[in-house]
Amino acid sequence: KNQVEQSPQSLIILEGKNCTLQCNYTVSPFSNLRWYKQDTGRGPVSLTIMTFSENTKSNGRYTATLDADTKQSSLHITASQLSDSASYICVVRESYIPTFGRGTSLIVHP
Amino acid sequence: GAGVSQTPSNKVTEKGKYVELRCDPISGHTALYWYRQSLGQGPEFLIYFQGTGAADDSGLPNDRFFAVRPEGSVSTLKIQRTERGDSAVYLCASSLTQNTEAFFGQGTRLTVV
Numbered sequence: 001k002n003q004v005e006q007s008p009q010s011l012i013i014l015e016g017k018n019c020t021l022q023c024n025y026t027v028s029p030f031s032n033l034r035w036y037k038q039d040t041g042r043g044p045v046s047l048t049i050m051t052f053s054e055n056t057k058s059n060g061r062y063t064a065t066l067d068a069d070t071k072q073s074s075l076h077i078t079a080s081q082l083s084d085s086a087s088y089i090c091v092v093r094e095s096y097i098p099t100f101g102r103g104t105s106l107i108v109h110p
Numbered sequence: 111g112a113g114v115s116q117t118p119s120n121k122v123t124e125k126g127k128y129v130e131l132r133c134d135p136i137s138g139h140t141a142l143y144w145y146r147q148s149l150g151q152g153p154e155f156l157i158y159f160q161g162t163g164a165a166d167d168s169g170l171p172n173d174r175f176f177a178v179r180p181e182g183s184v185s186t187l188k189i190q191r192t193e194r195g196d197s198a199v200y201l202c203a204s205s206l207t208q209n210t211e212a213f214f215g216q217g218t219r220l221t222v223v
Contacts, residue, residue: 004152034211043114043201043214044153089152096141096208097166100152 003027004092004101012107017080021104023073023090031093035064035075038087038103047075047088080108112136114215116202122221123192131187131218135204142185143212144177145201153201159185160208192222 004025013019025033032051036044048057048064050073056065061078077084085108090101115134123129135142140161145153155169162182170176174192179185189196199219203212 006152041216043203043216045214046211049211096160097155097158098143098212100145100154102150102152105150 004090004099006088006090006101006104008104009102010105010107012109013080015080015082015108015110019077019080019106021075021077021088021090021106023075023092023101025071025073025090025092025099025101027071027092027094027099029094030068030071031095033064033066033073033093034091034098035062035073036089036091038089040086044089044091077106080106082108082110084108114202114204114213116200116215116218118218119216120219120221122223125192125194125222127192129189129192129220131189131200131202131220133185133187133202133204133215135183135185135202136213137183139204139206139213140182141205141208141210141212142179143203143205144185144187145203147199147201147217149198156187156200165208189220192220194222196220197222 034049035047038044050066063076087103089103091098142159144156147153157167159179174190176188199217201217203214205212
């Protein structure tokens with residue numbers, strides 16, 4: 001069964017600090033991997049997308065990495081802001097159905 | 111419309127009742143997905159439409175759940191004989207084709223009391 005595991009389950013950091021979220025997957029064959037940000041009470045919004053041949057992708061203060069050999073991805077957030085408080089979900093697509101991780105809940109404190 | 115629209119945004123119903131949840135995808139998007147999200151969990155796949163047909167309904171938990179997309183645009187998720195365990199946020203997403211970015215609606219929060 002295709003699975004996407006994320007860690008940590010939740011994270012609390014101080015404003016201005018950096019953090020890294022992890023995603024391990026067993027989805028095969030692999031098509032692409034996305035990181036989504038989901039604010040409370042809202043639908044997920046895409047941050048980055050990477051295909052098999054891409055190792056890193058940046059979107060402002062968000063940088064995602066992908067190691068397709070070890071089936072691991074990370075999302076690094078630089079200089080965190082209060083508005084970064086949200087759930088970050090790793091989504092791996094096999095063919096047409098995306099498989100979602102359970103998400104990492106990030107809280108940024110002032 | 112500009113984005114995926116879901117109605118109602120909130121629905122409270124009594125155990126045993128029938129409910130319908132509506133999704134208006136982005137105009138021109140052929141792929142439409144329904145997901146269910148429980149508190150603290152990632153979205154769980156329910157059903158995927160390509161055009162008018164349900165290409166994959168393997169995520170529907172049981173035969174109380176049914177979804178239609180008769181004209182290849184608006185979709186309705188139907189739940190019969192609702193149970194308290196059906197309480198969740200039901201998310202709809204659409205994408206231009208089956209392998210392009212999916213855009214999500216705000217979800218319908220269903221509460222079964």
